[in-house]
Amino acid sequence: MDTSNQDILLMKGNEAIAHAAIRCGCDGYFGYPITPQSEILETLAAEKPWETTGMVVLQAESEVASINMLYGGGGSGKRVMTSSSSPGIALMQEGITYLAGAEIPALIVNVQRGGPGLGTIQPSQGDYFQATRGGGNGDYQVIVLAPSSVQEMADFVDLAFGLAFRYRNPAMILSDGVIGQMMEKVVLPPFKPRRTEEQIRQECPWAAIGRTADRKPNILTSLELRPEAMERHNIELQAKYRQIEQTEVRLEEVQTADAEYLIVAFGSAARIALKAIDMLRAEGIRAGLLRPITLWPFPTERIAQLAGQVRGILSFEINAGQMVQDIRLAVEGRTPVAHYGKMGGIVPTPDELVQALKQKLAK
Amino acid sequence: MSKEEIIQPQNLVYQKPRLMNDNPMHYCPGCSHGVVHKLVAEVIDEMGMTDHTVGISPVGCAVFAYNYLDIDWQEAAHGRAPALATAIKRLWPDRLVFTYQGDGDLACIGTAETIHALNRGEHITIIFINNAIYGMTGGQMAPTTLMGQKTSTCPYGRQADLHGFPLHITDIAATLEGTCYVTRQSVHTVAAIRKAKAAIRKAFENSMAGKGSNLVEIVSTCSSGWKLTPAEANQWMAEHMFPYYPLGDLKDI
């Protein structure tokens, strides 16, 4: 496909991620097939970016290998990414905690499907806990972006790389089968060349790419057996996480100014909520939407503010109720908080959401 | 003659490799790891590759290899070193990229990463320390533990019906189309050390020449894990391990 121009194109979310990666100076993609995200690797394989930008594309032997390829590639200062869906992301958790521990930047895309276990290939948002609580062992955080359109699938690739490198931390795009598979209009980001070795040395003086005579060896490890030193490392990590919480919260609000009921929803659920608030307002119920774009850091402060304004908050998620816990922590009991969602790969309709809000809050 | 008169370049018969620092090693007396570290350090320096080398240390006794060799390192999760090396080499093709792994790391938990990196013909070198035991965690059974060999998790000796058979991972590697050089060496004598060094050099040169993947197994001692003195360990290795893991090149193209 000729995607060299800035035209409006029609494509799947998964395809948009692949094209955006090629355009934003990504150095390497490593992944293993799984529905509903295989189009990412397939699109990259068809586009052959190794012949144009020099980007490496490799089908790994497993998600375990993919994430550890990210550990190696990111540790060498390169912009590297992988993509998978829920069971594959589960398999990557060891690698993600190593990335966090050794402070190595990398991008992980999760196009979620329903679980637990092998689950279903239909969409879900059931990996919210896994993404926002770390998922692997130890005290760490992953920066999590939740796109709700094909356009955001494209835009968040460069954004996520930027955040990952600014904070030397793994970043995740937490999407789902709806956004990954649906076709929508998109304008791809402008081309940005891959960084030169000189630029990588400048941006990543910590990268392990060969010790030059002017410096000590660069050693990337998450191991530290001296308790005091390990505590210091953890304290530094926590300080970094607090800084990210203060500076990187992203969210979108729709009709919250006069809202008496607030729906909080991310990703594909937010699209359904947009329709539902119009339907509720047509019935005279003033509903608004807060869409967290960063799931971690979570928009705790803004939700706490809105809790003082509204008569109730509904967390609408395509799962059994996970983000609702973060909302309750933000609200601290000041206003009723309920959850509505479906599991099994079933995506609720706007009408079902309207009924749920009326039953649970606007009684 | 004074000491100063004796210490002259022309009289030099041995020196510590320049890439090895003065950090005290945590390896036990009689362990092969230290000798192999030295060989790796010498070869990198002699090839003039210090500023272009990335080593990947494993989880195992050699996890701290990065404390002793003054090159850039990444420390991998248990068994995943070949995946790291794959990415680094593909992203930095002019770098010398090697992994350094034990038998548990390479032939058990990381079997998939090992086999697939080798089979893809990644232009890397895997240095494989086969001491037939899990040294770091206190002497448990390894995939390469010999039949009848006692370890803390097969205290009555390895037996087929309970534990299966020792894995000939290096022989498997030699059958893979992606490998160009597969060899089995040891470091129990000066002659063996010289051969092992030549093998590491050849493997590193192959990696830089883009000939394919390289596996250098070093049949090694673990005197602590085997509960033997260093001298006894060398003897036990020669008597029991070499018949099962014969030294020599398995593949060289």
Ligand SMILES: Cc1ncc(C[n+]2csc(CCOP(=O)(O)OP(=O)(O)O)c2C)c(N)n1
């Ligand atoms: C995922 C995981 N499982 C288990 C361990 C514990 N562990 C550390 S080293 C090791 C065995 C290493 O043995 P080997 O690779 O043979 O190296 P050696 O110490 O003998 O050189 C194990 C099981 C770990 N660190 N990570």
Ligand SMILES: [Mg+2]
């Ligand atoms: Mg061992």
